[in-house]
Amino acid sequence: CDCDIVGADSPAADAQCIQLGLAVFRRIGQPFRITVNHVGLLRRMLMQDGVPEEKTTAAMLILDKLKKVGEEGVIADLEAAGIQGSAARRVIAIAQLASNSERFTAILEGYGSTPELARTQEVLSLVDEPEVVFDPSLSRGLSYYTGVVFETYMIDSPVTSSVSGGGRWDGMIGDYCGRPGEFPAVGISFGLEPITEALKEAQRTTGITGRSSVVDVFVIPIKTPLESNEVARELRAAGINTDIDIMGRGISKNLEYASLSGIPYVVFVGRKELDAGMLKLRDMKTGTEDLLRKEDLLVRFKEQFKRH
Template sequence: MDLQLPRGMRDFPPEEKILRDEVIAILKNLFELYGFSPLETPVVERWEALSAKYSGGEEILKETFKLTDQGGRQLGLRYDLTVPLARFVGMNPTIKRPFKRYQIGTVYRDGPIKKGRTREFYQCDADIVGSSSPLADAECVQLALDVFERFKIDVVVKINNRKVLYELVRAAQIPEKFTEAAILSLDKLDKIGPDEVIREMVERGIERTSAERFLSGAQDPQAFKNSEGYRELEPVLSALRDSRVVWTPSLARGLSYYTGTIYEVYAKDSSVTGSLAAGGRYDNMIGQFLGGTEKIPAVGISFGLEPILEVLKEQRRDLPLRKTVTQVYVIPFKTLVAEGRAVCQRLRRAGIKTDIDFSAKGISDGLKYANAYAIPFVVIVGPDEVAQGKVKLRDMRSGEEQLLTVEEVARQVAQRLS
């Protein structure tokens, strides 16, 4: 058998998974500081939910993994966490609002592969359901600013309102039936450049003069400052008052369910050119899942774990990744394995992440093992130490050794690692 992963999928060895878990823990902490509560939904959704009118739209469905169960029902792998949230709220219409939830999980898109983008990837979402206040939009952007401050990543937040785009379409005299096609093409501006955007719009059936007028307006921040879309955006910008937040009329966000404010977050001075986080207001989707009987406003933001990790790895290029979570490796003499296990348990109860050399092949082999995994401390359990009711603590970085009680070891390790 030729052992290979499916294209666009990957394994994460411990040294990478440890860093991923650290990032997720920081995101969870900040989500909860902002009052968001956790939610979990299935990876597989019914196709009619994924393809509903106010879901992701034509472009995203082209990248959706589709499958059929044994009962002949059409299903798909979720391509984001927003559609499952809308479906959840639709199935639980009596939930108290505003409902603030976060969810961290894998999503799937059968699209092109590039640096920072795979076909299975994590999204880390925070959404506010049931509030139409522009302060809710500002809250999501402020959350992003705080997240990247915690990661020490310098960012710029591009922000716009979808209504600005609709006004651009009308001003360019683009027929209404081509509205979404024009916006989808504009969404690729940073990736393919202005000439290719115009060429694509013409291929979609839009007249060249209209396409050029549309693109010109999207690149002129002054042209639509009196528009309805910008008037909706002003209170969001006023609430934030941050130079890192920049109004960008050309920002489109490809997903068709957005109805108002939209934003994308980019790292400055990084080889990772894709967005690190993105989101916006989607006031129609959830009501659609309720059959259109009620309009339920919602706004949210999604953090891309993969591109964030790529940026962090760039920043930490000179720092080795941790190969294990183990903080102390206990090496007992061959006749003292039971005593070694007892030491392990006492350290674990003190909150120290501890492993033990079960083989008891000897001190030299144990030290080599600890060194290979860059375990910071070793505890040696030998006859002389046991006779004194103590153990030997070795700092693997400095080589310093101390004769200590187990309680003293726990305190020393905790202090040095803090």
């Protein structure tokens, strides 16, 4: 699941992607951390610490494994690749400082001011949130990134891989089009599988069961495909997260699906109800059913599922 901004090279565009990540993971409701860096800044730091320019990409890819293999593992891998391992120790030490301001100060004092550092500071000033952390060791491990990069990790979760990541990739579109540099771009992607696993683990450890679907209303057609599609369309137009059975399942199978997915309401669209100008609503939590006019159903759901 990806979201990209093409044509804008401003820090505000970078910040928008990070803010999207904040909104998504706050909605999920599990503790998380978003780490941010600039690949150009890391490259400069490594070169100042003695890594030859032609080996910086390899060094950055190895540093990207820091969370998996630890500091000594990174040093060993650098040495195995013919790169002086001590060159990474200062970067790692700065990354382990307690706050963003301490890390920025350490880089200014140790490496001097650079455009990449200034860009990173500006982006973080636009997303000054406790979950967002500056990590000068982050590179994302993908060579097409050209600027600010970011990753999201769940806290206190057995899911140790990143659940979201992204960054600026200004060169890719122009390179494909034969027009280098004309199409700045930044984006964020979400790992649906690790996010799902993190949520499942949280449910197992806390005993709290949550919804596995963002759907508010599930429409069940009863030999009324055209009318049911129109009901679903109107619910969506009203801002209600709506799904509809397109598998042709029976009523009991559809109710089982809605229950397992944690969908709170089901709307039956049958010929008998339509002829009476009504729709049947079932509350999946209580099992109660009501006959409502479509207009009243829309008013009820718009009030209940207000989204700002």
